[in-house]
Amino acid sequence: MKILYFYPENPLSFSQGNNSRALSLLNYFKDRSIHLDFVGEHSDVFTEDSIQELKKENLIQNGYLLKKKKKSSSIIRYYLDYSFPRKLNSRFKDFDRTKFGYKDQFLKIISDTDYDVVIISYVYWSSLFNAQLKGNKTKWIVDTHDFLTSQFQDNKKFSLDKYFKKEIDLMKKFDNVWVISHEEKYLFSQFLKIPVHLVTHSLPKVETSSNTEKNIDIVYVASDNFHNIKSADWFFKEVYPLLSLDVRITVVGKINKHIPKLQNVENLPFVKDLDEIYKRSRIAICPMLSGTGLKIKVIESLSHGLPVVCTERGVDGLINKTNNGCLASNDSLLFSTYIERLLNDSDFYNKNHLEAKNFFESNFDTKRTYEVLDTIFSCQ
Template structure:
């Protein structure tokens, strides 16, 4: 089997949870010895050096980066293939992230590859699926990652019915749809005849270090997207002042650019091996106030047996909303009380620690997700 996998960002960048999700899929294909070619989008963080690193790790066979072409390279093609179609579909420009030249470059890759399966990450890259490319042999899959209509609801011209219909119509172009959360599987399957498969995020069970020294009371991992910035501001304004001053907090990721300097907060903008940080931590937090889909950092925390204190958005995508190692509340005082109780009551901590481990092993262990993917590819 020969697969082409499109994912715009660098899967080896550990700054965002979605990259971890992409990397987990690459590891599946590597484990199953499937020929995998990769296409990404060139950026300052994703260069030819990154492609070579993916090859060095034996995660891909061939790698390509789509590069924005200059308008002057072909004026006629710019207007006919890019500018005019963009203007016609300007109402839904949010659903198309391609730039000038991408379509032509992608077409060349497809024509030269003779692929059995093409996987496109995110619905807003679905324009890469050119109807003229759909041959009987090739199966096209969209890995949605998220419910995009919800992401656009603050746009001035947002209209729920039109945006949702557009998202569903784009999915209908594909032979198969992958979702990452239970809620999205339920929602999309109500409107699609196309098979919808739950391919959630998976992780190998981490090695447990007996008697590992817990030097971090709270671990908070986040990138600096809009949802995370709003959530971090809420936590440090509404929850942090209610916590005991001696609690040791470590914040990892680009979110640190939006966090004030505090005496008991360690700011790590980049960490190569997050596992080592998790092993030193007692609990994790996920104070998300908005956003959709499964929270990858919650799954990573549960894999290490860390109880997670979160808001209601933190348990999105989980089949169980309770008895899963997560304590959820949108009330700042209750949020703070959960943290204090976990840190000061050993029996309470132990109960949630065991629930976290059990829930992860039953739902997100690599073995579980590999079984789902194996079943999907049986139809090839």
């Protein structure tokens, strides 16, 4: 079997949870000895060196990066194939992230090799789909990652019915749809007649060691997207002042650019091995106030048996909203109370630690997701 997998960013970059999800899929294909070619989007941080690193790790066979063509290279095609269509469809331009030249480059990659499966990540890259190449041999899959209509609701021209219809219509072009959360599977399957598969994020079970010193009370991992910036602002303005200054907090990721410097807060914009941070931590937080889909950092925390204190958005995508190792509240006082109780009540901590561990093993252990993927690809 030969698979072409499109994912725009570098899966080896640990700055965002979605990259971890992509890497977990690459590891599945590697484990199953499936021939995998990879296509990404060229950027300052995703270059040919990154492709070579993916090859070195034996995660891909061949790698390609889509590069924007200059308008001057073909003025007529620029206007006819790219500029005019985008202006005519300006209301839904958010659903198309391709740039001039991307579709031609992608078509050439597909045309040069007979692929059994082509996987496109995110609905807003679905314009890479080519109807002429869809046939009995090549199956096209869109891995949605997220419910995009919700992401666009603050747009000036947003209309729920039109945006949702557009998202569904784009998915209808494909043979299969992958979703990452139970809520999205329920929602999309109501409007799609093609198969909708739940392919959630998976991680290998982590064996915890009692010898590791737990010198981090709270770990908070986040990138600097709009949702995380708003959430971090809420936590440090509304919750942090309610906590004891003896509580040791470590913040990991680009979100550090948007939080104040505080005496009991360690700021780590980048770490090479996030697992080591989790192993040294007692609990994790996920104070998300908006956004959709499964929160990858919550799953990573649960894989280490860490209880997670989160808002209601933090348990999105989980089949169980309670008894799962997560304590959820949008009330700042209760949020801080959960933290203090976990840190000071060993019985309460152990109960939530075991729930986190058991819930993860039952739903997100690599073995579970591999079984789902094996079933999907055995049917191709």
